[in-house]
Amino acid sequence: MVAIRRLVVSPPLINSSSPSASEPNQLLELFESPHTGAVTTRTATLTGFSETSEHTVVFTNNSISSVNTYGYSPHPLSAYIGYVDAILSSAPEHSIKPFIISITSSSPISLASMLDAIQELRAKFHDTEGATSRIGIELNTSCPNIKGSPPPAYNISGLVPILDALAECFWKDPTLTIGLKLPPYVYSTQFDDLVGCIATYSRPDPSDDSRRLNPFAFFTSTNTLGQTLLFAEQAAPAPLSVVADSDGGAAPAVFALPTGLGGMAGEALHPLALGNVYTLRRLLDAHTDTSLCDIWIVGVGGVTTREAHARMRKAGAAVVACATVLLREGVSVFEKLSIPSDGGD
């Protein structure tokens, strides 16, 4: 069992945001699994994302890896609020299993209205009372597939207005558990810049001014790695949609994805994800502002076996999550990934 502030995650194994957590029946199945300690919803925007046949996923034929071109959920946040409301309303009486609602916005104004809507839902469930919450938030700062819009967490100064909106909401209501979904970083100063920026948000804890508190309770690391390319012969099962690309007279190349490039995840991402989790944990623990030690890490990337799950924990993750293997194998995979000593609900 791990408590990320007021979110009790037991066992500390969850799904990471993806199209496997898009529809109400999928969310219910994840919620009802005794092998998941929380449910993360697919990333929602305020008004929904326009999805086309270009948005898809393929898997590699030699490992459990994926490349995808998805943006965000076609359903707006209001739909997820309805789904979570319905599931929590009919949950067993003493259930404290939480939902982590994944959201994104590049506009602080839209983000503020999304936060208001989530706070309204929390109020309905008296989520600010007692010792635990059943609803937290993960801000996706790291989708690599949005045309013309780089993942904000690769550009820290661009991220600040969004973090400001989250922090403002937190200081009004410190019972709100907020996490950030981070991209895979590939050189050390990217980590330093992120952690340095997050440290500027710490303040004395309003309920105990001998302590300091940071509005951000957890980092989910990592999202997919953008700009990767698979040829059709590397994909399995054979992709339904392929394009021929003739470039400067070269022989046509057949790609696995309709647009060629996409975000990579699964086993191919695992070493980079382990390195990100390890580096973030060390930097947070070593920071002069000790409130950063209280930021937990949800480790994601290539967790497809129990051994990979254990490695993620050794690297520094308090909670471990997966997406690719869930898309491939369904919710029953959580039993296979479980570490028996973690127990379950």
Ligand SMILES: Cc1cc2nc3c(=O)[nH]c(=O)nc-3n(C[C@H](O)[C@H](O)[C@H](O)COP(=O)(O)O)c2cc1C
């Ligand atoms: C098809 C697909 C769609 C995804 N959609 C989202 C999303 O909507 N929001 C998000 O934060 N991450 C999304 N991700 C990233 C995953 O949550 C996860 O961070 C990444 O895939 C690494 O985990 P894995 O190796 O277990 O797949 C998606 C991943 C895949 C494969």
